[in-house]
Amino acid sequence: MKYQTFSSLEVNNKTYSAIGFDKLADEYDLSRLPFCIKILLENLIRHEHTDFVAEKDIQTIATWDTADTEDHEISFVPARVILQDFTGVPAIVDLAAMRDAVNRLGGDAQSINPLNPVELVIDHSVMVDHFGGEDSFSKNTAIEVERNKERYQFLKWGQSSFDNFKVVPPGRGIVHQVNLEYLARCVFATEQGDETLVYPDTLVGTDSHTTMINGLGVLGWGVGGIEAEAAMLGQPVTMLLPKVVGFKLKGKLKPGVTATDMVLTITEQLRAHGVVGKFVEFFGPGLGSLTTADRATIANMAPEYGATCGIFPLDDVALDYLRLTGRDEQQIALVEAYAKQTGLWHDDNTKDAQYHETLELDLDEVVPSVAGPKRPQDRVALDNAAQAYSKWLSQQIDVAEVSEEAKFVSEGGTAPDVDEEHASYVRIGDEAFNLEDGAVVIAAITSCTNTSNPSVLIAAGLVAKKAAELGMTRKPWVKTSLAPGSQVVTQYLEDAGLMPHLEALGFNLVGYGCTTCIGNSGPLPDAIEGAIRKAKLSVTSVLSGNRNFEGRIHPDVAANYLASPPLVVAYALAGNMKMDIANSPLGKDRNGNDVYLKDLWPSQEQIQQYIADNVSGELFKAKYADVFKGSEVWNELNVSDATVYDWPDSTYIQHPPFFETMSTTPEPVSTIEGARCLVKVGDSITTDHISPAGSIAPQSPAGEYLQSLGVTPEHFNSYGSRRGNHEVMMRGTFANVRLKNQLAPGTSGSATTHFPSGDAMSIYHAAMRYKEEQVPAIVIGGKEYGTGSSRDWAAKGPSLMGVQAVVAESFERIHRSNLIGMGILPLQFKQGESAESLGIEGNEKFSIASVSAGQKTTTMTINKADGGQLSVELLVRIDTANEFTYYQHGGILHYVIREYLKAG
Known part of the structure; x- marks a missing residue:
């Protein structure tokens, strides 16, 4: 081993051992390296003894030439893996199925265990069924446990059966905030014989949104469930050495401008620049003005601006946060000493690194903003939001069908009198009104991006306090909710005396978990849903989350806006996106006087004083003292003690078929012959469009399947909660109500045409028919295929449907990796070519030549319905040797099983 050296590190009379850069530093100027690249370098040196790290890999990073245009493959071994329950359940299901497979093929089933620490936080299962009441939290929690009992029993079995696997029970917080506030180490310490080896805390x-932890100087990013499972089992994450974009921050935010406004501005700027597949590293004099919570807000939204990660350095700000959140003093001292000794520390004397590209933002120029109506990068300045929404509304096809009585009168006009005969008429309790276009029917302070940041939560509480004191209330059609990322949030809001005011406006606690942002917004009141549908209204939601893709928040809500928590409160008071809340009154006080946003907005000094008085390390210590201890209901769940899971009869957890027919050796890679196109789509198809998410419609294939088993619609739960049942998930693949399959013009959702019959049917039924006919399927897409969440079922579902290749103009990083992980071939049209330019209609027969290791292109032969033939050269998007190995084996987990069998 040419470069591996160890140095001694003394911290408070305890001695540690660390990988040093000594030998490299003698030859190369490592100060040129970005912070994130130094972490990758340490990782390579520490694993120099393995067969997946070559001397050249280390030298390539050490020489760090940003003019180098060659692709360099490296391996990365994360220190740990973190899961949430929606994606974690299928990961543990797969591990259980792998034990079955190893057992069947003659190996030791118990050898299948996570080799690195794995922590799962149950946070995606709570739904906002009840809101606006004192008992909303307890009611939602009771429903959550009832709905998910079978899943929770399975996870408890996994915790007791697998080594290195811990579960944070439901009701404790959201995975990213628990990670930031408690789980993150910043520096790992592992006992190795007589020594304690220290190294950077890294994860996948x-x-x-795993990237949120980048705000604390921890390198990590989101991967598909398949890739995470492999990392649990000791496989390196193979990747191309990333391009690093330096983002220079200077100045500081003006009073009245929030971290949310800042991140929406950064997201817009980075999306416009193009950072897909790149690392973004923040630096510059503006760093010092940002707290770790501010930094985490920016880091969280790396998927929204398209980067693999959005990293901040280890510095005094990070140490301040570790103290604020009650971390052990020895650990804090270790983080500082280790970072300074290894050159991972940042201060005013740190030399700027060399980046492939550099962007800049003056924080002084950030203005209050929202983003919408359909994408996080579509930022709109708050004082232009009403006008922008009205313009968007005027472009919608159905707007002309809405009668004048149902439209909101803007620009100082007055709404029409209540018309009980009109389709938009609603009565809720003592309130009667006509619902209007632009009505904010959901206002959600939801977890993830913002609720880790006390500054915006305290600001929301102070806005609510002032509004409640003036006698203002939310509009009756607004479904309000507060779903914080951890129990710490509600505690400091209560200690500050702000919770009663939030509750007075309907922002009662509904649960601790990922709710509105992932489609767990729950049902709207029946009268509201009825009016929207009958009057064909275009209504809106405002949420403090990070995702607002079409059809994601609620199927009846056409336009969705991201905003800071205090603005969510303001929109609940205003009640309509057509209102210019920056300049027009939000409403009236109890004396009939106009109240403007500026009248409610707290000063920066007031916010900081509330934080200083109510947010402390002791609070964090108290709330996390028993984080792995669940409620009485959780602790009373009975679980199996079998090593190999006994797969009880369940509609939530079923034995997946991925390994049922596999042998100890893989089949040779072959040509895809005579395939048919199952789905043909345009640009920006997200994993939300592909992977089942949200509610299950009774008339859908998944709904029909559940009803055939005796499950009634009120007990369907969500697709996310049923990710451990492949039968449900396969039927829900490509079933998003907003999916527009070009093979079924004029439709949306799960609809396609079977060829050559021409029969119209659901995508699932067409896939099953092709499988019966032994005809392989392909998918054809446009640009940015697979953007959005790292959903493994966006690859698992198509795999079970018989999809053998996806041909697109470009892919989002995680989804491309997931396709390979499930044995699906990702192919890309050459620059300037597309299905449209090549005249591909989707009714043709497709044959794709087999690919081999290192092959960059392949040929697709297209036999047209009229007898013509076209040959197209496609780029093979298997980017690394490891990825080809996984594809060759039919998937990454198949490869791992065979490696375990070889070793055992």
Whole structure:
């Protein structure tokens, strides 16, 4: 081993051992390296003894030439893996099925265990069924446990059966905030014989927003569940050495401008620049003005601006946060000493690194903003939001069908009198009104991006306090909710005396978990849903989350806006996106006086004083003292003690068929012959369009399947909660109500045409028919295929449907990796070519030549319905040697099983 050296590190009379850069530093100027690349370098040196790290890999990073245009493959071994329950359940299901497979093929089933620490936080299962009441939290929690009992029993079995696997029970917080506030180490310490080896805390997670931890100087990002499972089992994450974009921050935010406004501005700027597949590293004099919570807000939204990660350095700000959150003093001292000794520390004397590209933002120029109506990068300045929404609304096809009585009168006009005969008429309790276009029917302070940040939560509480004191209330059609990322949030809001005011406006606690942002917004009141549908209204949601893709928040809500928590409160008071809340009154006080946003907005000094008085390390210590201890209901769940899971009869957890027919050796890679196109789509198809998410419609294939088993619609739960049942998930693949399959013009959702019969049917039924006919299937897409969440079922579902290749103009990083992980071939049209330019209609027969290791292109032969033939050269998007190995084996987990069998 040419470069591996160890150095001694003394911290408070305890001695540690660390990988040093000594030998490299003698030859190369390592100060040129970005912070994130130094972490990758340490990782390579530490694993120099393995067969997946070559001397050249280390030298390539050490020489760090940003002018180098060659692709360099490297391996990365994360220190740990983090899961949330939606993506974590199928990961543990797969591990259980792998034990079955190893057992069947003659190996030791118990050898299948996570080799690195794995922590799962149950946070995606709570739904906002009840809201606006004192008992909303307890009612939602009771429903959550009832709905998910079978899943929770399975996870408890996994915790007791697998080594290195811990579960944070439901009701404790959201995975990213628990990670930030408690789980993150910043520096790992592992006992190795007589020594304690220290190294950077790194991770991968089965949620795209794993990047939130980058705000604390921890390198990690979201991967598909398949790739995470392999990392659990000791496989390196293979990747191309990333391009690193340096993002220079200077100045500081003006009073009245929030971290949310800042991140929406950064997201817009980075998306416009193009950072897909790249690392983004933040630096510059503006760093010092940002707290770790501010930094985490930016890092969280790396998937929204398209980067693999959005990293901040280890510095005094990070140490301050570790103290604020009650971390052990020895650990804090170790983080500082280790970072300074290894050159991972950042201060005013740190030399700027060399980046492939550099962007800049003056924080002084950030203005209050929202983003919408359909994408996080579509930022709109708050004082232009009403006008922008009205313009968007005027472009919608159905708007002309809405009668004048149902439209909101803007620009100082007055709404029409209540018309009981009109389709938009609603009565809820003592309130009667006509629902209007632009009505904010959901206002959600939801977890993830913002609720880790006390500054915006305290601001929301102070806005609510002032509004409640003036006698203002939310509009009766607004479904309000507060779903914080951890129990710490509600505690400091209560200690500050702000919770009663939030509750007065309907922002009662509904649960601790990922709710509105992932489609767990729950049902709207029946009268509201009825009015929307009958009057064909275009209504809106405002949420403090990170995702607002079409059809994601609620199927009846056409336009969705991301905003800071205090603005969510303001929109609940205003009640309509057509209102210019920056300049027009939000409403009236109890004396009939106009109240403007500026009248409610707290000063920066007031916010900081509330934080200083109510947010402390002791609070964090108290709330996390028993984080792995669940409620009485959780602790009373009975679980199997079998090593190999006994797969009880369940509609939530079923034995997946991925390994049922596999042998000890893989079949040779072959040509895809005579395939048919199952789905043909345009640009920006997200994993939300592909992977089942949200509610299950009774008339859908998944709904029909559940009803055939005696499950009534009120007990369907969500697709996410049923990710451990492949039968449900396969039927829900490509079933998003907003999916527009070009093979079924004029339709949306799960609809396609079977060829050559021409029969119209659901995508699932067409896939099953092709399988019966032994005809392989392909999918054809446009640009940015697979953007969005790191959903493994966006690859697992198509695999079970018989899809053998996806041909697109470009892919999002995680989804491309997931396709390979499930044995699906990702192919890309050459620059300037597309299905449209090549005249591909989707009714043709497709044959794709087999690919071999290192092959960059392949040929697709297209036999047209009229007898013509076309040959197209496609790029093979298997980017690394390891990825080809996984594809060759039919998937990454098949490869791992065979490796375990070889070793055992």
